[in-house]
Every structure is written in structure tokens, then in C-alpha cells.
Amino acid sequence: MPSTPRKPRTESETDFQKRLRLFERKSSHSTTDHPSSIIPMIRYVQVQTHSRCNADCVFCPYIESWHAAHPGRMSETLWQKILHDLTPFASGINKGKFLPYLMQEPLIDPSIFHKIRDIYTHFPTTTVELSTNGMALTPKVVDQLLDIFGKPQHKHQIWVSHHGIDADSFEYIMKLDYAKAHQNLIHLLQRSEGRLRIRLRGLGHERNGKHSFFTPQNYRDYWRMNFAQFHINPNNVQIDAYTFHDRAGTLRREERHANQFNSGIVRKIDPENRFYCPRIDLWVHIMWEGTIRLCCMDYHGEVALPNLQNISLLDYFQSEAYHDLYAQVTGQQPSSSNFICTRCTSPGG
Ligand code: SF4
Secondary structure, eight states: OOOOOOOOOOOOHHHHHHHHHHHHHHHTSOOTTOOTTOOOOOOEEEEOSBOOOSOOOTTOOGGGSHHHHSOOBOOHHHHHHHHHHHGGGHHHHHHSEEESOSSSOGGGOTTHHHHHHHHHHHSTTSEEEEEEOSTTOOHHHHHHHHHHHTSTTOOEEEEEEOOOSSHHHHHHHHOSOHHHHHHHHHHHHHHHTTOSOEEEEEEEEETTSSOBSSOHHHHHHHHHHHHHHHTOOOTTEEEEEEEEOOTTTTOOOOGGGGGGGOOOOOOOOBTTBOOOOGGGTTEEEEOTTSBEESOTTOTTOOSOOOBTTTSOHHHHHTSHHHHHHHHHHHTSSOOOTTOGGGGOSSTTO
């Protein structure tokens, strides 16, 4: 159960130092079976700095999600509190990744570059990962990306969701204007000249093999043709022809037959069928208004967790809410018959 809500508060430096010492003492223990006294060593952070996405991909639940129905942007006060709350986890985050997006489009947030700078200030050796659909990659935004990620000390990855091999497939899958998305992306690749680490992601066929919009070979051929035609430097550009899935059965709508991708229950999780997913103890996921989410599959907020406006992250990881959730995800304790992890075809995200 979530901890009792409390008024937002700011810890004094003394309180914080005490808690940090407690955390460090606990973290030096073995974590083999995750006893309740141990706080996880978070390495990966996903923060939804605002709620919106301008695409509507057929295999993405965004359009029917909780955050599409409850739009908003993270306040600067909450953003700074989250950075403060993450401080005890800095050694892990500095070796891992910080993703300033979660189930939405980051480049339509006017504060995104300010937030990326904050991330590097707090976690100088982390990798910042951005995942964009490319519609907001205007020349000005590309210049800003080059300015911040062009610095050799700023480890980064830019994932571009470009799900299509022509206007028909792209516009059916993503409901975006192909000509604009393609023009933006070619401009990014030309300006980068191999300086930015870019992953071109095309999800063309379903993980269970039942549905296909295009094959991995189609996708690689499409980019080979573009590279040749537009004289793209392929250094640091990865072509990632990958599979789509049903986001742990969270696709419910009939529009474009999206619900046909649902696989239903795919595994048992209980004391006889133990399970593990790194999203429960290597990652933390935070929504725009501060609510903690289990992971990037929980578009509808099925798993109720505390809000960081009422609790610190250290308190959360020592709370009954977290330890119950850990026990359910790993099968130490039974969960509901429709528990999200029993429907997940992509553990780990
Ligand atoms: S198994 Fe799937 S739904 Fe469960 S925590 Fe992992 S990624 Fe999320």
C-alpha cells in the first residue's frame, strides 16, 4: 500500500546527510534476495518532464493513456526535488542512463535543454538518452542538440522512432507527416556528420510474428538508399530494425485494430514461478506530476504508487509500497490474476 501522504517538505541538510549515511551503510550489503532492509542501486532514471506526444503510433497506448487524459508539465520545483532525491543514487546513475522522457515526446518540451544541462550538472558521467519521433527536429533544435551533445564529455544517445519505409507505411503507423519527418531527419543526419550518436529505429513486425508492416531487410535497404542519396556520414549512426509488442497488454482501442496486438497473459508469477525484471530495482520512473510508475509499460497507471511530492525517493524504497511491489514482480508474494508483469512480452522494457 502507498505510504501515508504527507505535505511536501524540504529536508534540512542535516536530515539529508543522516539519511545518506544510512543509505550508504545499507547499500554495502549483499542484495542477492533483496531483503526489505536493502535499498536498490538505481542506475537508470526515466522522468516524464511533460505529458504530451504529437504522434499516435498504432502499437503505442499513448492516445488512450492516463497522461493523455491528464495532461501537464512538470514544475521546476518538482524537477529540482527529483534531482535532489536522486543524489544518493549518483554513483549508479553516473554509470547508467538518465532518460528525460517517459511514454511521450521530449523535444516538444521547451525546457528540455535546460533539464539536460541540469542532468549533466548533477550526474556528469551519465548517458542522456532522448527518444524522439523527429517532428520537432527543426534546424534550431538540431543546433541545440549539437551544442549540448557535441561536447565530448557529454555521453548521449538519440533514438529516432521512424517507423516506416515510405509515406504510406510511416503515416499509417505513426499518424505523422512523412515529408516533414523525413526532411527533419535527413537534416539532422547531414548536420551531425557523425558527431551525434543516433539510432534510427523502425518497428515493422510484431514480436510474436503475427503482424508485419515491413521487414528488417526492407528497413535496412530504405536507409542504405537514403544514406547514398543524401550523402550521409554513417559514423555513429545505427540502423535498428526491431520488433513491436503490445506494451504489456495495455493496447485496448479498436482503432486501426490496435487491440489485435494484445497477447494476453504470457507467464505465471508466484512463489512457484519466480521472475525478475530490472525495471523493479535498477530503474525508477517518474510521471510529470510526481507519481512513481512501475515502468514504461504502465500507460494506464494500473500499479498505484506514491507521489514524490509527498515522499522522498529514499522513503519510497524503504516503504511497504515498494517492498510489496518488489515481492509481486519477483513472485515472492502472489499478485492479482491480471498483474501487468504476467502480460509483459518485453521484460526490461
Ligand atoms: S516485466 Fe514488463 S511490465 Fe513488469 S516491470 Fe518489467 S518491463 Fe514492466
